[in-house]
Amino acid sequence: xxxxxxxxxxxxxxxxxxxxxxxxxxxxxxxxxxxxxxxxxxxxxxxxxxxxxxxxxxxxxxxxxxxxxxxxxxxxxxxxxxxxxxxxxxxxxxxxxxxxxxxxxxxxxxxxxxxxxxxxxxxxxxxxxxxxxxxxxxxxxxxxxxxxxxxxxxxxxxxxxxxxxxxxxxxxxxxxxxxxxxxxxxxxxxxxxxxxxxxxxxxxxxxxxxxxxxxxxxxxxxxxxxxxxxxxxxxxxxxxxxxxxxxxxxxxxxxxxxxxxxxxxxxxxxxxxxxxxxxxxxxxxxxxxxxxxxxxxxxxxxxxxxxxxxxxxxxxxxxxxxxxxxxxxxxxxxxxxxxxxxxxxxxxxxxxxxxxxxxxxxxxxxxxxxxxxxxxxxxxxxxxxxxxxxxxxxxxxxxxxxxxxxxxxxxxxxxxxxxxxxxxxxxxxxxxxx
Amino acid sequence: xxxxxxxxxxxxxxxxxxxxxxxxxxxxxxxxxxxxxxxxxxxxxxxxxxxxxxxxxxxxxxxxxxxxxxxxxxxxxxxxxxxxxxxxxxxxxxxxxxxxxxxxxxxxxxxxxxxxxxxxxxxxxxxxxxxxxxxxxxxxxxxxxxxxxxxxxxxxxxxxxxxxxxxxxxxxxxxxxxxxxxxxxxxxxxxxxxxxxxxxxxxxxxxxxxxxxxxxxxxxxxxxxxxxxxxxxxxxxxxxxxxxxxxxxxxxxxxxxxxxxxxxxxxxxxxxxxxxxxxxxxxxxxxxxxxxxxxxxxxxxxxxxxxxxxxxxxxxxxxxxxxxxxxxxxxxxxxxxxxxxxxxxxxxxxxxxxx
Numbered sequence: 001x002x003x004x005x006x007x008x009x010x011x012x013x014x015x016x017x018x019x020x021x022x023x024x025x026x027x028x029x030x031x032x033x034x035x036x037x038x039x040x041x042x043x044x045x046x047x048x049x050x051x052x053x054x055x056x057x058x059x060x061x062x063x064x065x066x067x068x069x070x071x072x073x074x075x076x077x078x079x080x081x082x083x084x085x086x087x088x089x090x091x092x093x094x095x096x097x098x099x100x101x102x103x104x105x106x107x108x109x110x111x112x113x114x115x116x117x118x119x120x121x122x123x124x125x126x127x128x129x130x131x132x133x134x135x136x137x138x139x140x141x142x143x144x145x146x147x148x149x150x151x152x153x154x155x156x157x158x159x160x161x162x163x164x165x166x167x168x169x170x171x172x173x174x175x176x177x178x179x180x181x182x183x184x185x186x187x188x189x190x191x192x193x194x195x196x197x198x199x200x201x202x203x204x205x206x207x208x209x210x211x212x213x214x215x216x217x218x219x220x221x222x223x224x225x226x227x228x229x230x231x232x233x234x235x236x237x238x239x240x241x242x243x244x245x246x247x248x249x250x251x252x253x254x255x256x257x258x259x260x261x262x263x264x265x266x267x268x269x270x271x272x273x274x275x276x277x278x279x280x281x282x283x284x285x286x287x288x289x290x291x292x293x294x295x296x297x298x299x300x301x302x303x304x305x306x307x308x309x310x311x312x313x314x315x316x317x318x319x320x321x322x323x324x325x326x327x328x329x330x331x332x333x334x335x336x337x338x339x340x341x342x343x344x345x346x347x348x349x350x351x352x353x354x355x356x357x358x359x360x361x362x363x364x365x366x367x368x369x370x371x372x373x374x375x376x377x378x379x380x381x382x383x384x385x386x387x388x389x390x391x392x393x394x395x396x397x398x399x400x401x402x403x404x405x406x407x408x409x410x411x412x413x414x415x416x417x418x419x420x421x422x423x424x425x426x427x428x429x430x431x432x433x434x
Numbered sequence: 435x436x437x438x439x440x441x442x443x444x445x446x447x448x449x450x451x452x453x454x455x456x457x458x459x460x461x462x463x464x465x466x467x468x469x470x471x472x473x474x475x476x477x478x479x480x481x482x483x484x485x486x487x488x489x490x491x492x493x494x495x496x497x498x499x500x501x502x503x504x505x506x507x508x509x510x511x512x513x514x515x516x517x518x519x520x521x522x523x524x525x526x527x528x529x530x531x532x533x534x535x536x537x538x539x540x541x542x543x544x545x546x547x548x549x550x551x552x553x554x555x556x557x558x559x560x561x562x563x564x565x566x567x568x569x570x571x572x573x574x575x576x577x578x579x580x581x582x583x584x585x586x587x588x589x590x591x592x593x594x595x596x597x598x599x600x601x602x603x604x605x606x607x608x609x610x611x612x613x614x615x616x617x618x619x620x621x622x623x624x625x626x627x628x629x630x631x632x633x634x635x636x637x638x639x640x641x642x643x644x645x646x647x648x649x650x651x652x653x654x655x656x657x658x659x660x661x662x663x664x665x666x667x668x669x670x671x672x673x674x675x676x677x678x679x680x681x682x683x684x685x686x687x688x689x690x691x692x693x694x695x696x697x698x699x700x701x702x703x704x705x706x707x708x709x710x711x712x713x714x715x716x717x718x719x720x721x722x723x724x725x726x727x728x729x730x731x732x733x734x735x736x737x738x739x740x741x742x743x744x745x746x747x748x749x750x751x752x753x754x755x756x757x758x759x760x761x762x763x764x765x766x767x768x769x770x771x772x773x774x775x776x777x778x779x780x781x782x783x784x785x786x787x788x789x
Contacts, residue, residue, distance in 0.1 A: 034746035035753075043746065074732070074745040079686055079693065084485040084729060109596050109688035117611075129594070180583060182595035182690045189593060206584075209692065419593060426598070 025069035026062070026332050026343050027093020028053060031085045031102055036076035037210060038104075038235050040265050041317050045103060046072060047307030048321025049328075051299050052291075054306070056329050058298035063332045064341035069093060075107065082107035090118055095345035098332055099123055099353070101324050105183050108141070115140035120346035121353055123327060126151070126259045126282055130186060134420035135354065135382040139432035142353050144327060145282050145375060145386040146259070149415060150407035152187045154388040155256055155280060156194050157405050159228050170199035175226035177217065177241055179233050180206035187232060187258075193411060211237025218244040226250070231257040231279075238266035239274075246273035253277070256390075263316040267393040278392040278401045283323050283372055285391045285398040287313050290367030291322065316398065326368055330356060354379055373404050379433035385409055437782040453631055470620055475613055483612040484685075486729060491619045492680040494721035497705040498623075498630055498714065499673030504703075505712035506634055507666035508646025509559050510567055513574035514674050514702045519694035520578060521548040521675025522682035523588050526597045530590050537602045537683070541622075544679040545672040551578070552671020559663045563649075575699055582691040596690040599683040615684045622680065626673060631714045633669065642666055643712075708763060710770025719771040727759065728752055 032046035033039055053068045062068050071092065073085035082102055090097045101123045102108055108128045115122055116139070124132070125144045132141035146154070159174070160166045176191055178184035188204060195202040203224055205217050211233060218241075221229065229250060231241050238261035245255060257266070257279030267274040292312060300309045311318040335344045335352030344352070356377040363369040375384035387404035424430075442457055444450040454460045478487065500514050525544030528535055535543075555574040559567050582588050589595050602609040602618075609618055633639050641662045644652035653659050682689040701724060709720020735748035767774045 032745065034744070035749040039746070071736070072745040073736075074749040076749065080489055083686070087481040087485040088733075105594070106690060106692070109594075109598075109690070110686045113687045131593075181692055186594055208580075209695075423598075426600070 023094050024343060025067045025093065026098055027089075027096070028068055028070040028328055029085070029089035029092070029097045029100055030070050030072045031075050031082055031089070031100060031107075032072050033075050033077045033103070035074060036078070038077045041235070041263060042077065042103065044307065044311045044315040044318040045321035045324065047305075047311055048315075048318040048323075049101075049325045050306040050321075051295050051312075052322045052325025052329070054304055055291075055295045055298045056325075058302070058304075059294055063329060064336040066336075066341055066343055068329070068332075075102070075104070077104055077106075079104070079106045079110035083110055086111055086114070090120055090346075093343060095343040095348075096120065097346055098344055098349040099328060099346065101125070101328070103127075103324075105129070112138075112141065118346070119350075121350040123324075123331075123353065125324065125327060127183075131416050131419035131423060133381065133383040133416045135379045136431040136433040137420040137424045137429060138382065139379075140350060142377070142382045144353070144356075144377065144382070144384055145372075146388055146407060147383050147412075147416075148183075148186045148258075149190045149412045150383065150385065150409070151258060151280055151388060152190045153194065153408035153411055154405045155230060155258070156191075156198065157408065158278075158280075158390050158402055159256060160198075161402060161405070162228075166198060172200040172228065173224065173226045174200050174202050175221050175224055175229045176202060176204045177221065177229055177231050177233075178204060178206060179211060179237050180208050183234060184232050190411065190415060191230070193415070197411070207233070207237055207241070209237075210235060211240055214240050214244045215247075218248040218250075221245075222248040222250065227254065229255045231255055231261050233257070233261040233266070237261075239269040242266065242270040242274045242277060246270070251276060252393075256280075259388075262391070262398075263320075264314055265317075267398075272395070274393050275395045276392065278390050281316065281389050281391050281398070282386065283319055284370055284389055285316075285400055287319070289369070289371040291326070291371055294367055295322070313397075323372060326366070326372065327353075327356075330358065330362075330366070353377060354382070356384070436785060437779055439783075453628070453635070467624070470624075471617070475617070478616075480612050483616045486726065488612070488616055488619050489681075489685050490721055490725045491616075491623045492677055492685050493702065493705065493725060494718045495623050495626055495680065496674050496677035496702050497709065497717035497721045498627060499670045499677060500702050500706045501709075501711065501713070501717045502630060502633070502642075502673065503666050503670035504706055505710075505716065506639060506646065507642040507663065507670075508649075509556070509663060509666060510564060511571040511667075511670070512568050512696070512699050512703065513555060513571035513578075515678075515694040515696070515698035516575040516578035517548045517552050517671040517674035518678025518681060518698070519582060519691060520551050520671075521545055521678035522689060522694070523582055523597060523691075524548065524675070525679040526599065526682065527588065527590070529600050533600075536604070537600070538604070541676055541679045541683075545675040548675025548678070549668040549672040552667040552674070553664050556664055556667030556671075559667065560660055572696075575696055579691050579695060594690070596688050597682065598688045602683065619680055619684055622676065626676070627714050627718075630669075630673070634714070638662070638665060646712075704760075708760060708770055710772025713770075713772040715775060716770050716772030719775070723759075723763075723771065728756060731755055 030046060030049060033042035053070055057067050071089060073089055075082040075085055086100060097120055099121050105127050108124050121140050121142060123142045123144055126146055128143040129141060130147045130149050132138035132143050133147050160169050191202055205221055207214050207217050231238060233241055242252060252274050253276035255277050259280050262279035262281055267277060299305055331349050331352040332344050334355055335348045339348045354377055358374050373387050375386035377384045385407060387406040389404055390402040391398040392401035437458055439456055454463055496514060496518055503509050503511050521544035524547035525540040528543045529540045555571060558570040589597050609615055641657045644657055645662050649659060705720035705724045708723055710716025731752045
């Protein structure tokens with residue numbers, strides 16, 4: 001009996017010693033959430049991310065001849081668990097963690113102050129602290145491609161497109177149904193600014209978290225008789241909103257959702273009610289791009305898929321996960337251009353992200369042409385001002401509803417600089433761009 | 435044998451009334467303090483300090499607060515997280531509007547604001563008991579979360595509705611690395627724990643316990659129910675407010691009102707129930723169980739299996755094991771882990787004899 005206890009203890013100890021050290025590889029921490037209230041969105045995203053990394057290892061032998069290594073850590077969408085995962089993973093790998101992508105605004109805020117000390121960048125693609133777009137104040141945070149405010153301008157441009165021009169916006173009534181949290185309220189000021197600029201009437205309708213009970217809200221929306229409804233939900237709120245909108249006799253084609261209300265989790269449960277619903281996306285819908293063919297060839301066909309292989313066609317979040325993988329690998333590749341073919345550290349990858357320049361040639365080489373737009377990151381502009389696509393649900397899948405719509409930085413940039421300057425003043429920071 | 439008190443005679447009232455009358459207890463406490471203050475800073479790394487020990491200490495302070503209210507005074511409360519939120523936001527607002535105030539004063543101010551809100555929402559306890567009081571305190575939970583989300587004044591009109599803790603410093607020493615944060619939190623929590631222990635042994639503590647056991651009888655022997663109950667709410671909310679300020683400033687750094695939602699209230703209630711109602715060590719044992727066990731299981735899971743099992747499965751197994759442990763402990767000892775520890779100490783008195 002005692003012998004068995006001793007041998008168990010020794011085997012635990014030995015396992016602890018030989019636990020993977022990821023030597024000679026770029027280490028990518030994957031702080032996913034497969035459980036918890038947003039697990040249905042987080043799981044396909046993580047699957048897409050890991051599948052892309054596997055594909056790069058199989059097809060290209062890694063980045064610059066150095067393979068990619070990764071480890072998943074479950075955060076359940078809670079900031080304190082994210083911090084625990086962050087602290088656990090930040091020093092793993094030969095050169096430390098390359099970049100973190102929390103896929104959660106709350107976690108972004110929680111970890112913001114530690115990044116400069118740990119010298120690890122954070123990519124918050126499509127979300128995150130919006131004013132971190134100003135890289136001179138937030139050198140370690142990158143809300144890449146589009147942030148909440150830029151997307152807001154693109155939404156209004158899309159509505160204008162549906163109406164036939166920006167001048168047709170005058171006199172329209174737009175209802176903003178949003179999740180009553182920090183995330184939901186962020187676009188309030190910029191929508192108000194655009195309402196002033198273009199002459200449309202705007203009214204906000206908050207939905208209490210988690211958003212399962214929205215009858216009262218939609219009665220109010222119906223009383224307002226809007227021409228368009230902007231939906232800013234996340235998780236279970238969006239599908240309930242679409243169902244309630246049908247009951248309030250507001251057609252789904254009049255509803256425009258944000259990036260994070262744009263997945264099959266939101267459109268499939270309401271059934272027929274969501275036909276005609278359009279929403280924003282950082283990627284082009286469809287799976288005919290070379291990158292997906294490569295994933296099928298090198299990962300799925302080898303039996304190495306991380307999740308169910310139907311997710312590639314059926315889950316927007318899977319493709320967003322692939323996008324996360326694409327950006328990670330592009331940043332590491334850019335960093336190896338300057339620092340050489342060895343495992344990249346967080347500080348080096350930060351340089352890589354800040355100098356990302358996705359031209360058509362590069363997109364063609366990596367097989368992601370048309371999948372994502374071109375964009376360029378600079379020190380002052382950590383977003384890259386990428387254009388946004390809008391897609392419409394036809395009952396079975398998302399199809400393109402517009403061309404790439406660029407965001408209106410003339411409205412967004414001054415607000416970002418003002419907000420970032422306020423933060424810099426509070427913290428006593430000086431410009432990190434020279 | 436180990437715990438025998440024979441030979442330890444008290445010759446003055448003062449020594450008889452000491453907080454730790456048994457010599458072995460004093461030695462154990464001294465060793466524990468030595469370990470916590472001196473040894474841990476040397477052996478612990480950043481991960482242990484900022485992800486494990488600091489959240490554990492902050493939440494055990496909140497559990498201590500709830501233990502005062504539920505364990506000692508017998509008033510069930512589901513609004514713990516709301517009082518934490520009040521403490522955090524009050525401390526932040528004071529520092530933002532009066533920047534010269536040292537953060538410790540801001541913490542105490544946060545605690546006092548939380549205490550007054552606690553007394554306000556504790557007023558129903560004068561008329562209702564038990565389950566119904568729990569529902570009334572639930573009102574506090576939802577109301578305060580709604581208030582902080584919908585009125586921009588509390589977050590200084592931040593566009594995202596979050597508050598960011600200003601940098602902290604004492605007498606020129608900046609408190610910005612995990613070690614200094616750990617020592618600060620440890621000091622505050624140890625002082626509060628000793629304070630609560632002494633409060634429980636004092637007149638007001640005995641009044642609380644009398645109200646808990648049978649409030650009609652307590653009233654009959656002359657204990658002022660209103661004063662006793664409201665003081666319980668006040669002290670409990672002060673500690674919860676202080677814990678909330680620690681949570682916002684030190685653990686998270688930047689916090690939105692949703693960090694103090696109903697799930698957090700339940701978490702702290704479970705800590706108190708599992709740890710043991712009505713004991714200071716129970717708060718720490720419960721907090722340790724609820725915070726450390728999931729992290730331990732998570733780490734063990736990833737070490738043993740590597741990437742063979744998905745994190746999702748590990749998270750679900752974690753839930754199952756956690757639930758099984760809770761059921762096990764509540765069957766084995768419904769009075770919580772603290773009672774198990776008490777029984778162990780009693781057996782140590784007789785060891786090596788069984789009885």
